[in-house]
Amino acid sequence: MPRTPFPSVHSTPASATEGTVPERTVPEGAATAAAPTTGAPLTEAPLTGAPAGDRAHIRARGITHSPGGQPLLTGVDVTVSASTKLAVVGENGSGKTTLLRILTDRLTPDGGSIDRAGTLAVADQELPAYPDVTVGDLADEAITPARAALAALDDAAAAMASDADGSGSDGSGGSGDDYSRALELCILLDAWDAERHVDIALEALGAVTDRTRQLAHLSVGQRYRVRLACVLGAQPDLLVLDEPTNHLDAAGLDFLTATLRSRTGGLLVVSHDAALLADVADEFLDLDPSADGGPRLYGGGWDGWRTGRARDREAWQAAYDAQQAEHRRLRESVDQARSRLSTGWRPDKGVDKHARQSRAPGIVQSLHRREDELRRHALTVPPPPPRLAVPTGRTQKGAPLLTAAEVAVADRSSHPVSVGLAGGDRLLVVGPNGAGKSTLLAMLSGALEPDQGWVRRHGTVTVSRLGQEDEIDDGHRSPGQLRRRRLTQVLAQGPDVVLLDEPTNHLSMSLVDDLLEGLEGASAAVVVATHDRQVLRRLAHWPRVELGDASA
Template identity: 50%
Template structure:
């Protein structure tokens, strides 16, 4: 959906949110969001699923009023969200016309103003100047050509007579994104714009966003896009005071700033706990002194001790009051992800695949050999057989030709792209059952830093997509595998967790096989061996 306010030039564009609060269904979604973005700023909004990223874009676009706070925008606004604004019978041309309505309107207004100026109508000069400024703000004359360029670069359908209902979800997304990139809006609000884009499309999107003269606010799990584009990061994940954080210095600045923020949070919380423990120890000591002096031995110093008792009672009361007055105001910080100490199995090849193929899915014979500590990244286009190969290596799928052998006692942990169907049991019940079946002494679910306490004890069917993915990873780790086989492991995970997971995978003693399209993960594992399918 697109909307616009005043058609200010891109250099005058700005978006400002002050103290924005939103509750949906009685649940706080956004609390105290402050954001200021001027022309040239590209703001990435990050956070776990359910933190209100898409809700914030709706508020900034003016589609959802804030319960508290204010939002101001200057410049025309183009919004790419997850809902298409037209129906199945409408055409690609209708969508282009809708997204270019502001540019078309500006040109029509300029034609009218030109005619009035020619006729010598009163006030025509001022009207013409205003109409010209509006057309120039959108660079309206070139809008259709810019859309055509983006349609081609994004590999989108350019047939304007094609019904939208005949297009796939990905094709519709690419057409709409091309329209927005070409419309000349001063402010772009983009929700997961990299969905359904190939490498060329990602390159074009990155180039256009970096060159955008106005304001860009984007929600994305694509860390490579954030690293390449963002100048500022708004982090909606929990903080020590419950308010969102804004980090300058691009995505690298966010990573470093959040690391420092987490360290301060942990230290402050630890200091407050230590002070509470000190007060509790002082109270216990005072109570012990009172008990020992309140009942003196018969016939020896009885009156002397009795006269000291009121002072001891007052000391106990003071310490009780001190302890009651001390509040641990800083909430406990989220537990960092902690990969268990996965076992090594030296002296033998853990897993070997020789000449494996799967009819129609993995047609070229593949050989793989993994020892403890080995790393492997499986790459290839969609349909090349990456997921199929990983399923074969994990023993989930039998090959049609070739064979897979696993050393005696070696456990293989497999993370597929899809979760098991949800059930009524809780996350901790499933995890504890997996640990019991493995016969291993794995760490408790809470110590992994993957799920918060509330999600740990909720039925799996009630978990968000992101929490389900975290549980999937926890269930894989419950068996303490010697080999980790991970298919698109970053799907639905926050950027912070992915960074922690990537670092842990690089240092574990287990063998690790990863298949991914995640561009930042591919960059971060640039030193790992590759198997191209």
């Protein structure tokens, strides 16, 4: 049977290594996966074995990794235990996915040690469409440990029956011990319901349930949902997910959130979905830049992470400002001493010649002392990353700015909409895809003329709009950098009306915090169209326009 080219469920013995990951071994009597018949290389062969239960863990100490000679991960210490629900966060390029690959034994770090035990299931961001691999292959692989455990239980029961009739008993009582171990394993794996768990996950995530469908015939989103369902249904000791909310609808998000919250095993998740992390994570490993260059681990869930990060950033900024101020003071002191040396000791003809000459050594010594102090004052605190600034603006509060009356565009708007905006107003635009959110913002900005209704600006009103996606202006900026640059440009214009269409796309959660906090104090009228669940929670006190289904 062909096997899937992604790490499914496997177990590793507890072992520690220095600078490398442990070599996988097969426990005695455990079944291994068959070699792939598709010709596609496996990143690692899934193994089966007894789960570790409460003893399951991944422990990493001092992990460093510098691909291409560029430091990416430095001094990472992290433990994922059977009771951990850990989120790894950071801006694009901070090393989140790289760390997950290292922790799951698919990438060798440059340094550090890793110790693992227990069964592990991994869902990466992408699943290639390998030929001849079907939905059923993924589902079968997910429940292979459970099926092996049930087979072992049947064998042990048969051996006990044979011992009972005297045909195979050697007096050792070994078959009874085998049966007890097999039964314990089946209970730990919930083996009798393993296939049902996968079926439930496939259905709840809106995934393809036809076991004969080939992955190559599915869309990217369909493949992703199938693989995620199989990984969730496997119920391993430790679950590792990289951007699991990609391609999920509202029902799928609800199921994923409920499943992760109710898990009794360990969880390690990377996600830009702030709402998911707020709902399920108890700890946060933050890979964003820090004062000492190392990662930060925060407890206390979402609120503990945001509070701790803000506290650390404030301390970092204060330390940087203090060191820079002291450096400036020392440099000014050197400049003053040098000025006195160049202008104060050269004797003029006649007057006070002796006195001036006698002061010269003291002025030189003072200059040398100040130069020594400046050299000893090393700048050790790096500059903190710049925050996203939202200008307050000068728009008069309550002043009429813009009115839209029953506006709509054929085939792009589900219903005519009326909006009135004054200085300081806030408005959320929500609704499903295709309901016309982007169309409404385009009409309000003047970029799109309505087929019906009208839009009027009151006086010399300036309007700026941020679209959903940003045009690539060179080949060196990531989507996150482009988004931040474009958002900064829109805000820096100081418009009276700010229209933001999915403004948090590609932004790190720290920048989202900066944006939302800044918008609250802006004098402009602000309109935000978004699907971001955490943004909707944060802005729940804003008035909103609900746009219906495009087919309504």
